[in-house]
Amino acid sequence: MGLTGLFLVTFLIVHAGVNACIFINDGGATFNAAAHFMSHNWVIRIMEIGLFAGLIAHILQGLLLWKQNTAARPTKYAMSAANENSKWYSRSMGILGSLLLIFLVIHISKFFVGTKVAMYADGGANDASHNLYLEMKEEFQKWWVVLIYSLGVISLFWHLLHGFQSAFQTLGINHKRYTPLIKTIGVGYTFIICLLFLLMPIAFYFGWIQ
Amino acid sequence: MEHYNMNLTLKVWKQKNTNASGSFEIYQVKDISSEMSFLEMFDVLNEQLILEGKEPIAFDHDCREGICGMCSMYINGRAHGPWEKNTTCQLHMRAFKDGDTIVVEPWRSKAFPVIKDLMVNRSAFDRIIQAGGYISVNTGNAQDANALPIDKKNADDAFMAAACIGCGACVAACKNSSAMLFVSAKVSQLALLPQGQPERESRVLNMVAQMDKEAFGNCTNTYACEAECPKGISVSNIARLNREYLSASLSTEE
Numbered sequence: 001m002g003l004t005g006l007f008l009v010t011f012l013i014v015h016a017g018v019n020a021c022i023f024i025n026d027g028g029a030t031f032n033a034a035a036h037f038m039s040h041n042w043v044i045r046i047m048e049i050g051l052f053a054g055l056i057a058h059i060l061q062g063l064l065l066w067k068q069n070t071a072a073r074p075t076k077y078a079m080s081a082a083n084e085n086s087k088w089y090s091r092s093m094g095i096l097g098s099l100l101l102i103f104l105v106i107h108i109s110k111f112f113v114g115t116k117v118a119m120y121a122d123g124g125a126n127d128a129s130h131n132l133y134l135e136m137k138e139e140f141q142k143w144w145v146v147l148i149y150s151l152g153v154i155s156l157f158w159h160l161l162h163g164f165q166s167a168f169q170t171l172g173i174n175h176k177r178y179t180p181l182i183k184t185i186g187v188g189y190t191f192i193i194c195l196l197f198l199l200m201p202i203a204f205y206f207g208w209i210q
Numbered sequence: 211m212e213h214y215n216m217n218l219t220l221k222v223w224k225q226k227n228t229n230a231s232g233s234f235e236i237y238q239v240k241d242i243s244s245e246m247s248f249l250e251m252f253d254v255l256n257e258q259l260i261l262e263g264k265e266p267i268a269f270d271h272d273c274r275e276g277i278c279g280m281c282s283m284y285i286n287g288r289a290h291g292p293w294e295k296n297t298t299c300q301l302h303m304r305a306f307k308d309g310d311t312i313v314v315e316p317w318r319s320k321a322f323p324v325i326k327d328l329m330v331n332r333s334a335f336d337r338i339i340q341a342g343g344y345i346s347v348n349t350g351n352a353q354d355a356n357a358l359p360i361d362k363k364n365a366d367d368a369f370m371a372a373a374c375i376g377c378g379a380c381v382a383a384c385k386n387s388s389a390m391l392f393v394s395a396k397v398s399q400l401a402l403l404p405q406g407q408p409e410r411e412s413r414v415l416n417m418v419a420q421m422d423k424e425a426f427g428n429c430t431n432t433y434a435c436e437a438e439c440p441k442g443i444s445v446s447n448i449a450r451l452n453r454e455y456l457s458a459s460l461s462t463e464e
Contacts, residue, residue, distance in 0.1 A: 069386035074428030079313040081287030085437035091385050166431040174449030
């Protein structure tokens with residue numbers, strides 16, 4: 001769980017970085033160039049397979065944990081004051097992850113599939129004219145799409161807030177000096193990544209970028 | 211500290227035996243002193259039940275001074291009640307006020323079946339210890355205190371881990387019923403000391419294998435165990451257990 005989680009953490013840096021190109025506000029020229037590179041470079045294409053494998057492994061590990069952990073307590077407590085001993089989001093990683101998965105299905109079917117269709121349908125006739133930036137801009141004019149994306153990012157925020165530092169503990173790293181540093185970096189990472197992702201649909205919706 | 215008496219409503223789990231399905235019973239207790247321990251309050255209640263010709267509530271207890279780890283009670287949704295780093299016998303009634311309703315349940319875990327009422331069977335812990343929580347040497351007389359040089363920090367960490375009394379509060383409080391804090395304390399106290407080195411690898415592998423066999427859940431790092439541990443065992447021991455396990459798995463050739 002920790003290893004696959006950290007792998008996905010590194011992916012999010014790239015994803016947020018490429019998407020942040022929209023804030024250059026050049027009508028999407030930089031962003032489209034970056035998106036074109038990401039979808040056509042063969043090294044990236046191979047890494048893409050690794051990414052999906054990592055994501056699926058993370059999901060399968062999560063499902064296995066959920067199954068074993070529910071079985072470990074067949075009778076629940078009638079009264080539980082769990083907030084007194086742990087953070088709600090650390091106990092809700094399964095729910096947050098499931099929400100993220102639902103979001104991912106919507107997200108992938110909107111943009112990832114669109115790019116692939118343009119690249120391969122009709123022998124790639126629409127590949128050159130495919131404008132991902134324009135597609136984003138249009139999608140994020142709908143309030144409900146912006147809402148779904150915002151909820152997705154909020155789920156990601158709480159998932160990362162626990163997941164980042166938790167991964168290091170799982171890998172056996174808990175040190176008087178380094179753990180506070182890891183935790184600070186984790187919180188910083190979570191805020192920056194989620195703020196960037198959240199700003200994208202909102203910036204398009206309110207017309208902050210053209 | 212001001213002394214006062216209180217009347218309480220108790221909602222206590224009653225279960226005839228392991229296979230019976232239990233349910234809550236409601237009891238009233240009167241004139242409970244704020245200076246009583248939680249177990250003494252249960253003694254008063256049981257005396258009252260015996261006089262009324264009813265069956266007393268079965269609960270585990272032994273030393274009543276916070277070091278044996280027997281008094282497993284889940285009180286108002288927390289292992290050993292509301293106080294930090296505390297066992298039930300050291301929980302005093304001044305934690306409650308007149309008119310309170312207190313819910314008392316046994317530890318809930320597949321690995322800790324209820325024997326009767328609030329008593330659970332924690333033999334799973336014993337079997338984990340039997341799987342490797344020892345050193346195989348004949349112990350003669352105690353050695354000279356400083357015959358074996360031990361790093362001060364390691365000695366301190368080993369002592370901190372050895373403070374574990376095996377009460378099971380970590381399992382009880384964990385949303386996954388994971389026994390990682392217990393196992394990590396038992397692995398750590400020996401892995402940190404020279405005496406533990408010969409069996410260091412087989413110990414961690416065997417103890418973790420037994421832990422999994424006992425149907426405890428997995429650790430998802432919520433750290434509820436550390437918060438509820440009466441001896442304040444740190445989750446840094448769990449990281450050490452993960453390290454020990456990883457390195458033993460990679461280097462063992464058995």
